Amino acid sequence: MPTIDYEKIRTEIRGLVDDVIRPNAEKIDAEGIFPRENLLALAKAGWNGVLIPEEYGGLGLDHVAFAIAAEEIGRACASTGLVYVMHTGAVQTINLFGNPDQKERWLKPARDGLIGTYSTSEKASGGHWWFNFSQAAWDGGEHYRLNAEKSFTTSAGQADYYLFQTRSPGALGPTDISFFIVDSKLDGISHGSWEALGVRGNHSGPISYQNVRVHSRDRLGAEGQGKDIVYHGVSPVYLIGLGAVWHGVARSALERAADHLTATHHRDFDRKLSDYQVLRQQLGESKVLVESLKPWQNELARQLDRLQEAGQPQGQILIPLTEFKVHAAEVANISARNALDVSGGYGYKKGPLERIFRDARAGIGMGPSNNIAREWIGKVLVGLPLELFEAGGE
Numbered sequence: 047m048p049t050i051d052y053e054k055i056r057t058e059i060r061g062l063v064d065d066v067i068r069p070n071a072e073k074i075d076a077e078g079i080f081p082r083e084n085l086l087a088l089a090k091a092g093w094n095g096v097l098i099p100e101e102y103g104g105l106g107l108d109h110v111a112f113a114i115a116a117e118e119i120g121r122a123c124a125s126t127g128l129v130y131v132m133h134t135g136a137v138q139t140i141n142l143f144g145n146p147d148q149k150e151r152w153l154k155p156a157r158d159g160l161i162g163t164y165s166t167s168e169k170a171s172g173g174h175w176w177f178n179f180s181q182a183a184w185d186g187g188e189h190y191r192l193n194a195e196k197s198f199t200t201s202a203g204q205a206d207y208y209l210f211q212t213r214s215p216g217a218l219g220p221t222d223i224s225f226f227i228v229d230s231k232l233d234g235i236s237h238g239s240w241e242a243l244g245v246r247g248n249h250s251g252p253i254s255y256q257n258v259r260v261h262s263r264d265r266l267g268a269e270g271q272g273k274d275i276v277y278h279g280v281s282p283v284y285l286i287g288l289g290a291v292w293h294g295v296a297r298s299a300l301e302r303a304a305d306h307l308t309a310t311h312h313r314d315f316d317r318k319l320s321d322y323q324v325l326r327q328q329l330g331e332s333k334v335l336v337e338s339l340k341p342w343q344n345e346l347a348r349q350l351d352r353l354q355e356a357g358q359p360q361g362q363i364l365i366p367l368t369e370f371k372v373h374a375a376e377v378a379n380i381s382a383r384n385a386l387d388v389s390g391g392y393g394y395k396k397g398p399l400e401r402i403f404r405d406a407r408a409g410i411g412m413g414p415s416n417n418i419a420r421e422w423i424g425k426v427l428v429g430l431p432l433e434l435f436e437a438g439g440e
């Protein structure tokens with residue numbers, strides 16, 4: 047791959063974010079609007095195909111560039127950032143596991159605004175989103191029938207296709223998983239609404255799939271290959287993207303807090319807020335944590351690129367990617383909390399800091415939740431197996 051100028055990439059995406067995404071952020075949050083206009087602007091400039099090879103109409107860039115884009119979008123609007131990451135994750139999973147016909151039909155139209163997302167989580171297994179109880183059935187001829195109650199799907203009712211995870215027909219256990227690319231316009235699909243504390247524009251509501259008939263040409267990979275796809279397709283790109291969005295959110299809280307401190311003046315003692323050491327201390331705490339994310343993000347993204355180039359499974363760095371996700375989500379929350387504290391009543395009022403504070407909470411619970419993730423990390427550290435699929439219920 048030719049050398050990529052990452053500073054140029056950052057300048058370009060920052061320009062688009064400043065022109066389109068940042069001005070929309072407050073309205074998206076206040077009215078719970080899906081960020082369609084932002085996604086279309088990103089598509090037009092090629093960003094929705096950042097990882098799609100040029101032969102399928104994409105920019106053919108790498109994970110470092112993708113992470114920069116996700117970070118810059120998250121810096122302005124976390125809702126848009128999450129929709130963008132789920133879309134790019136769906137696209138990259140098709141890029142890695144799809145056949146030429148699927149790439150032609152599902153990747154090429156990304157430049158015109160076609161949006162994908164992941165539909166994996168089910169209420170019955172909660173945050174163990176890799177563990178499904180739903181099961182596909184053969185429907186004679188060349189079709190499958192899909193039935194499932196998916197508990198959360200970002201861009202529910204808005205995406206053009208869902209990367210749908212379920213047990214294979216006749217599966218004997220939870221590891222026998224298959225993936226399908228499901229056109230969201232098919233009969234039998236309905237979605238619920240999304241009313242939540244934060245990321246109010248990302249529409250991560252429930253979806254009901256009732257006897258949805260899907261042609262076998264839209265099965266992604268082979269029947270039963272789903273476990274591989276979870277580890278080496280869905281998870282790596284999702285985790286680096288998710289961490290990058292929370293990195294952007296953390297940085298934004300810090301920048302806005304610093305601006306507030308330098309711009310606010312108390313006339314009684316003729317002092318700016320930035321003259322108080324106790325407030326500068328909090329900015330200092332956030333700054334150290336935020337800066338820890340940048341080199342880590344770059345290094346993990348580079349590793350993903352090296353593995354992809356070498357044709358090696360990207361899931362081998364699942365635990366480091368998970369550690370990065372946990373840390374980025376925690377740092378976003380600390381940075382948002384500090385920002386609210388140092389900006390007093392003005393930070394507490396409805397507006398950007400209060401929005402960021404609410405948005406950041408989503409990072410803690412999004413799969414793998416920080417609780418589940420720490421459990422994975424700890425188990426690996428002491429040499430215990432992850433046992434992701436060895437639950438009691440069938």
Ligand SMILES: Cc1cc2nc3c(=O)[nH]c(=O)nc-3n(C[C@H](O)[C@H](O)[C@H](O)COP(=O)(O)OP(=O)(O)OC[C@H]3O[C@@H](n4cnc5c(N)ncnc54)[C@H](O)[C@@H]3O)c2cc1C
Binds near residue numbers: 169171
């Ligand atoms: C904003 C947002 C966007 C999302 N987008 C998508 C999407 O695009 N696609 C999709 O498929 N899903 C999506 N999800 C779902 C998400 O990945 C989780 O599956 C979901 O949030 C789990 O919620 P729950 O209430 O079922 O969790 P529960 O599993 O019931 O968790 C409740 C509590 O128990 C803890 N817990 C659960 N299991 C363990 C364990 N083994 N060890 C330690 N602690 C544990 C959790 O950390 C949490 O604190 C999204 C969720 C949110 C909030």
